[in-house]
Amino acid sequence: MTPSLRKRHRYIWLVWAILLPILVVIAWLTIPTPAYQDTLYPSAATSPQP
Amino acid sequence: MSVHYQPVLWNRQKRLYDQAMLAVMGLYLLLFTILQLRLYPDITPETLIIRATGTLAYVMLHVILSIGPLARLDVRFLPLLYNRRHLGVTMFFVALVHGLFNLIQFHSQGNTDPLVSLLTSNLHYNSLSRFPFEVLGLIALLILFLMAATSHDFWLKNLSPGVWKSLHMMVYVAYALLVMHVMLGALQLEKDPLWLSLISLGLLTVLGLHLAAAASTRRLETPPEGPDAAGFVRVCDVHEIPDNRAKTLIAAGQNIAVFKYQGQLAAVSNRCRHQNGPLGEGKIVDGCITCPWHGYQYLPHNGQSPPPFTEKVETYDVKIIGSTVWVHPSPYPEGTERPPVQIPAAHLSSPPHEKAD
Numbered sequence: 001m002t003p004s005l006r007k008r009h010r011y012i013w014l015v016w017a018i019l020l021p022i023l024v025v026i027a028w029l030t031i032p033t034p035a036y037q038d039t040l041y042p043s044a045a046t047s048p049q050p
Numbered sequence: 051m052s053v054h055y056q057p058v059l060w061n062r063q064k065r066l067y068d069q070a071m072l073a074v075m076g077l078y079l080l081l082f083t084i085l086q087l088r089l090y091p092d093i094t095p096e097t098l099i100i101r102a103t104g105t106l107a108y109v110m111l112h113v114i115l116s117i118g119p120l121a122r123l124d125v126r127f128l129p130l131l132y133n134r135r136h137l138g139v140t141m142f143f144v145a146l147v148h149g150l151f152n153l154i155q156f157h158s159q160g161n162t163d164p165l166v167s168l169l170t171s172n173l174h175y176n177s178l179s180r181f182p183f184e185v186l187g188l189i190a191l192l193i194l195f196l197m198a199a200t201s202h203d204f205w206l207k208n209l210s211p212g213v214w215k216s217l218h219m220m221v222y223v224a225y226a227l228l229v230m231h232v233m234l235g236a237l238q239l240e241k242d243p244l245w246l247s248l249i250s251l252g253l254l255t256v257l258g259l260h261l262a263a264a265a266s267t268r269r270l271e272t273p274p275e276g277p278d279a280a281g282f283v284r285v286c287d288v289h290e291i292p293d294n295r296a297k298t299l300i301a302a303g304q305n306i307a308v309f310k311y312q313g314q315l316a317a318v319s320n321r322c323r324h325q326n327g328p329l330g331e332g333k334i335v336d337g338c339i340t341c342p343w344h345g346y347q348y349l350p351h352n353g354q355s356p357p358p359f360t361e362k363v364e365t366y367d368v369k370i371i372g373s374t375v376w377v378h379p380s381p382y383p384e385g386t387e388r389p390p391v392q393i394p395a396a397h398l399s400s401p402p403h404e405k406a407d
Contacts, residue, residue, distance in 0.1 A: 005215065005326065006267055012222050013260040020229055020253055027233035028246050030178040 067133040071140065078106055096155045103148035104236070108228065110141040112252045115225060119263035121342070125331070128342050135201045138221075142191075142198035149191050152184065183235035190227040193220045203324075211326050229253060274299045282369060282376035288315070288397045289373065296320075296339075298330035302379035306330075306366055309339060309350045313398055314390035316350040317366035317377045324361070352387040373397045 082102045086093055117134050120127040157167035168188065174180035197218055200206075206214045229249070237245055275284040283301045291297045291310040298307045298320050305320040307330030318339065320330045327343030334340070338347035338356060348355055353363040362385030367378040370391055382388060 006264070008219070009260070010264040010268075012219070013257065013264060016222065016226060017257045017261060020226060020257070021250075023230060024233055024246075024249065024253065027178060027230065027237070031238050031241055032179050033241070 063129070064133055064136065067129075068136055071137060075106060075110075075140070075144075078109070082106070096151055100148055100151045100155060103144050103151070107141055107145035107148055108232065108252075110137065110144065111221075111225060111228065112256055114138055114141060115221070115256045116259050119259035122263040123259070123266060125342065131343060132345065139198045139201050142194045145191055145194055149187065152187075156184075178234065179238060181234045183231050183238075186227045186231040186234070190224040190231065193224040193227075197221060197224075206325065211324070215325065225256070274301050277301075277379075278376065280378070281380065282367075282378050285368075285375040285377050287373050288370060288375050288393055291315075291375070294334040296330040296332075297375070298328070299377070301377070304364075304366070304379045304381060306377055306379065307339075308368060308375060308377055309334060310393070311337075311350060313393050315368045315370060315375060315393060316388065316390040317368045318348060318350060318353045319363040319365075319381065321363065322346050323363060329363070351390050352385055354385045370394070370397075 079102050082105065083098060086098055086101060114134060114137055117127065117130045117137075121131040153164045153168060157164040157171065160167060162170070168184055172180065172182040172184070174182065197220065200209065200214065200217060209217065232249060237249070277283045283299070285299055285308050286297050288310070291308065294309075294311050296307040296309045298305070300306070306317050307320040307328075308315060308317045309330075311334045318329065320328055322329050322341040322343065324341065324344055324346045327341045327346070329339055329341055329348070332340045332342040334350065335347070337349070339350050340347050346355065346361060347359070348361070348363055351365075353365045355361040364381035364384050365386050365388045366381060367388060368391045369376045369378075370393060
């Protein structure tokens with residue numbers, strides 16, 4: 001591998017080493033929580049009928 | 051090395067490699083199918099194919115990206131490097147099946163053209179959770195197509211090694227796109243941390259190997275001692291070069307490999323004519339310097355490929371003073387004969403642990 005090619009490889013992987021883990025974490029944090037877990041029928045059992 | 055173009059340079063090793071590759075792929079698909087049928091008994095054949103080919107292509111890409119740094123860190127992985135092309139082209143076809151089945155399953159049922167549907171049905175570019183991740187996969191697939199289509203020495207020769215290598219380094223862009231394709235696609239439906247762990251493990255493995263290989267090869271860029279009055283720069287002590295192997299250095303912008311063989315020293319360019327492979331990491335086989343990447347060969351005393359082949363590399367003057375090896379970093383034109391330097395008898399033996407294999 002030529003020195004310039006080696007340098008190009010090194011820069012690319014250094015950038016990816018910083019960028020990709022950040023993007024992966026951000027993407028993971030954006031995964032929506034399923035709506036039915038907490039929001040469906042929240043008070044049906046507890047609220048008394050008028 | 052080739053006199054004329056051949057569709058595929060088959061040999062026994064390549065056939066064995068391909069058979070092993072297909073067997074492992076078949077085993078993966080079988081196990082994946084069994085697992086999916088157990089976990090999701092109602093899964094449709096189309097969904098099963100999409101999942102199986104998608105995960106297989108993703109795993110194969112990780113293997114492909116790991117081969118280069120592994121071969122730089124340990125020469126025992128070099129046989130994988132010789133055959134990496136077949137793995138890459140096969141991976142493209144697996145990814146293509148994944149893409150086509152997605153197109154059929156999700157974009158071919160309406161009046162719109164499937165490709166138009168893929169590009170226009172989801173335009174939430176401002177939302178990460180609803181991002182059109184399929185477009186990322188499509189761009190990656192186009193890059194992989196370009197690479198697969200040019201994975202032949204015909205294109206290497208016609209595009210020139212520099213352009214060809216730059217084109218094939220686009221695989222790193224494709225990899226980043228595919229990581230995000232998975233993270234913003236399949237994983238948006240799976241909150242199970244197991245999937246994140248698997249994606250992270252693959253990512254960290256590839257990143258770690260590439261960074262480790264970069265660190266190990268950085269030592270080569272240390273400027274050598276010299277030059278002396280005649281313009282020679284110091285290479286190393288003669289005992290530091292194992293028999294039939296080389297010591298490499300970069301001096302005055304020249305990437306040089308000094309080989310020791312049959313009690314002699316000779317220096318040639320460290321760049322193979324084929325793909326700029328590191329000749330200095332290869333060894334002398336049948337009297338020829340043999341490139342570790344694809345086996346191109348050169349005679350050490352003149353840098354010429356043995357007949358009928360025509361590739362040539364630059365040669366350099368070498369001298370030995372005491373036990374110190376020196377090289378002149380001014381190259382002779384490609385294929386110029388330079389008589390090898392005889393190593394004095396007192397310095398002929400290599401340390402036992404450095405004996406050539």
